[in-house]
Amino acid sequence: MLEMDKxxxxxxxxxVLQNVSLTVRAGQSVALLGRNxxxxxxxxxxxxxxTPPKTGAIRFEGTPIRGLPPYEVAxxxxxxxxxxxxxxxxxxxxxxxxxARRVCKRPGYWTREKVEQLFPVLADRRKQKGLSFSGGExxxxxxxxxxxxxxxxxxxxxxxxxxAPLVVRKLVETxxxxxxxxxxxLLADQNLKFCxxxxxxxxxxxxxxxxxxxSMEAIWANEEVVKxxxxx
Numbered sequence: 001m002l003e004m005d006k007x008x009x010x011x012x013x014x015x016v017l018q019n020v021s022l023t024v025r026a027g028q029s030v031a032l033l034g035r036n037x038x039x040x041x042x043x044x045x046x047x048x049x050x051t052p053p054k055t056g057a058i059r060f061e062g063t064p065i066r067g068l069p070p071y072e073v074a075x076x077x078x079x080x081x082x083x084x085x086x087x088x089x090x091x092x093x094x095x096x097x098x099x100a101r102r103v104c105k106r107p108g109y110w111t112r113e114k115v116e117q118l119f120p121v122l123a124d125r126r127k128q129k130g131l132s133f134s135g136g137e138x139x140x141x142x143x144x145x146x147x148x149x150x151x152x153x154x155x156x157x158x159x160x161x162x163x164a165p166l167v168v169r170k171l172v173e174t175x176x177x178x179x180x181x182x183x184x185x186l187l188a189d190q191n192l193k194f195c196x197x198x199x200x201x202x203x204x205x206x207x208x209x210x211x212x213x214x215s216m217e218a219i220w221a222n223e224e225v226v227k228x229x230x231x232x
Contacts, residue, residue, distance in 0.1 A: 001026040001184050002047070002153060007056035007066075009046045016042045017053065017208045024153070024186050029179060031195035031216065032188040033230060034205035040188035041083060043205070044155045047186075048080050049073050060153070074104055079151035083158040083188075085142040089131035093122050096130055096141055100148040108150030109181050115144040118174060136167050147178070154178075156187035160194040172197045192230055196220050204229045 002024040009017040017039050024030045032040045045051040047058060049070045058066040065073055074080075079100075088096055097112050116123035119140040125133070133141060139159070146154055159175075160168050168191070175198045179185065189195055195202060196216045204212040204225070212225050219225060 001028075001061055002186065003057070003059045004043075004047070005057040005059075007043075007046055007053045007058065009042055009051055009053040011042075011051070015208065017046060019056070020046075020205075020208070020210055022203050022210065022213075024184060026152075026184055027179075027182065028201060029175070029185040029187070029199045031199040031202040032186065032205060033190070033192065033195060033202050033219070035190065035230070037207075038205040039208040040205055041157055042208070044080065044082075044157050044186070044188055047073070047155060048078065071103075074149060074151075075106070077106065077152035078155065079104075079146040079149040079153075080155045081139075081142045081146045081157060081159065083161065085138045087130040087133065087138045087141055090129060092127050092129055093133075093141055094126045096145055097122075097148050100145045104149040106150040110147040110150050112148070115147055118147075118177060119144055135162055136164075139163070143174075147183075151183070153184045153186065156185060156189075158189055159187055160189055160191045168194055190230070192220065192226065 004020055004022050007017050007020045020043060032043055034040050042051055046053045049068050053066060057064060060076055060078060065076060097115060121137060122140060122144055130141065160171060163171065199216050202216050202219050203210050206229050211229060
């Protein structure tokens, strides 16, 4: 579904991603692992066109998308939950969700009612403004808004960050429910245990370079790799 081939992305003169190549197959859940500053967020932003790569190729469902503006990438079927969530604070929960549907106009399973079934708290707070939401509720709303675009691929940036263990367990269940409806996921997260529960395959980034890849079971079992690239 998604192929990145030798992507090089810069911030000014800083060479952040260096020949990054990865593949996400349809129906897969794939993790981008690495410490802070490893290049995980930049990889997702490169896919979305928010930080356009200077060289390399990105193909989505066989179609080149590198160089497209972010709104065109979204219309092609990729949605993005950024690490800062980007909730509109002066819009209600309902308006935040509806905005995504109206902008993207992609038909599919996900409606406001389906999102509220997934996150019942959003139904309870339908008319409340995003400003009043807690961090965990904003995360639910941001993920719900990504689903409202009815994408084929969802990019999740640090979905487990800042969440209490009980909420993380609920997020694991939620991602399982989402995947039952055929969605493909690429998520960036530092929480190896969380990624092992929701992903089959992983890539490890270190200073903008993919230094290791493999099944999540194999990565989890490789103490040397975990200690070298993931231990805090």
